[in-house]
Amino acid sequence: MARNRYYQSAHWRSLKHATHQRDGWKCTVIGCGSSAELVCDHIQTRPNVDRPTCADTLANTRTLCGFHDRQIKESSKGKRRREGRATAVGCRPDGTPLDPNHPWHRKAR
């Protein structure tokens, strides 16, 4: 599948650089902070057009490491896995999971 031409544009290169710069060139998933295979990810999926859209702003992008990007990447049907939410791997020294979406973090009734 040919990749959208937007991703070769100066607009995208500039947005990607600004995103990484803002995020300190590290993955933004809580507890990760990896700088391996960094990608600039759209939080809300952008329309599949080859010109800049209102989804192509700093407010809608985040830096992810390769691991977390693959975890939530769109499937072949164009749907994002895990609703675009990445999980942090690991736990604190007391055993509390780093992932803020882990069931252990749900409020007790």
Ligand SMILES: [Zn+2]
């Ligand atoms: Zn990560």
